[in-house]
Structure formats: C-alpha cells, structure tokens
Amino acid sequence: MTLTDVKKNFGKTRALQGVSLTIEQGEIVVLLGLSGSGKSTLLRHFDGLETPTSGSVEVLGEDVSALRGKPLRQLRSRVGFIFQQFELVGSLSVLENVLTGALARLTGPRLGLPTYPAALRSTAFDLLEEVGLGAQAFQRADTLSGGQQQRVAIARALMQDPEILLADEPVASLDPESSEQVMNLIREIGMKRNLTVICSLHQVELALSWADRIVGLRHGQVVLDTPSAGLSKQQVMEVYGRVATSTSEMQAVAVELADAVAELHAMAELDSDR
C-alpha cells in the first residue's frame, strides 16, 4: 500500500501534513507518536474510514479515495481493524461476536447463532481456539477480562479473512501482562498468515520489541521511518528531541530519555557485577 503526500484537515486542525509511505505485504509496522500526532487518522486512511483532503491512498491495488458503496465495502472486508476499546457487543456470546466479522459476506440481518451457516460457526469456533478462548465461546462477551475481550476482537477481525490487520492502540486499556499476550498474539497471527500488520502505539519500548519497522509521527508528519532492529529507545527519543518545539513535547521527551538512560546505567551495573 502506498500513501502519497496525504494531507488531512479537520476544520483548522491539520491532522496529517503530507505523509508519503509505502508498506509492503507482510510487513509488521508500528505507527509511533504522542497523543494527537495523527496515528489514528493515518491508520483510518488505510481502510477508507477517512479520506484525504489531498494526496492519494492506494491499498491492495485500489485507489481508496475513489471508492464508494459496494467497492469500498469490499475493500474494507479485506482489512481487519482492532480498536482500543474492543468494540464487542457485551450482551452477545463470544462466538456470536466473532461471527459478526463475517457479516460483510452475508446478506440480510442475523440474530442468534443458529442463523449463521454451520461452516461459518465452525470457522469462528476454530478462531476462538486459536486465540485461546474456545472454552469461553458461549459466555457473554462482557463477562470476559479486557485482555480476553481484545482476543475476541482479534478473532472477529480474522473472521473476515483479511489481508491487512490494523490495530489502533490495541493494548492501551490493558495491564502489562495482558498487553504482552495480546501483542504477541497479533504478531504471531500476522506472521502465520503473511498479513500486513500496522499498529499504532505510544510506548517506545513496546514498539521497538514488537515491530519490524517503526514509523514515527509528530504533528501529522513522518519524523522517523526505520527498521527497528538494532535501534535503541535513546536513539528514537533523540529524534523526537531534535524535532520537538513545544515545552510539553520537550518535557515528554526528557522523561522518556531519562528512563532510557537509567535503563542503560542499570544494564551497565548488571554487567559490571557479573
């Protein structure tokens, strides 16, 4: 997929200011940036949830801004989306939530498990097994923990049999242990199916340990685009430090840098103790 000089304005807010980016099939990419840097807006361009004010967005060979109606729905069905707040229907069973991922392929409304074709029910169940929730299939979704709910949301996205998986701050509402499980699962699933995975995050360390490539955003512009292998938190924060202009940005960078330096010291001490 390729974005060329994409600008997006919301009234006077310039959310994206000329983003150009090419992402190859099978890449695992993090969009990294502070709150308000444009991560969600950029992510939403990849499945036509937003259209650019100017510039072009090509996804899976389609010019997304030119699509309307059925062709746009068809493209969206090839792109799975995972949200920060899971967006499950709490009163429905876990299995039925997963099945809603297949609705784009079906005609007419579906109410209740028996109204879905048996083959789809079986696929949904297999996906729940894959994300480790086979035993919870018939529970109400709102009885699950946050981490479990996000795993259901992943299974629902996979029900679309997507080629691209987008995740918008998927672990922002989760504790560290569930976060790790969910991020590992997204990566495993992406690699197994050769999906393009694009995930927005604000945590530098998590981004570095998880992604193959980091795209850093600041004020709607790409300030960093690099493989994550061999990159340190300090190097990432130095880039943000160089481009930061406001006091609050400098403070955020200083806090992160102090953490990175403290870690380096701790590691050096550990080494000298050995």
Ligand SMILES: Nc1ncnc2c1ncn2[C@@H]1O[C@H](COP(=O)(O)OP(=O)(O)OP(=O)(O)O)[C@@H](O)[C@H]1O
């Ligand atoms: N629908 C909208 N209407 C008006 N302004 C918007 C809309 N969506 C985003 N914005 C603005 O665009 C800018 C970028 O927002 P965006 O949500 O993309 O950032 P973000 O990096 O994802 O931040 P966060 O992590 O807080 O969600 C912000 O100034 C935001 O207020």
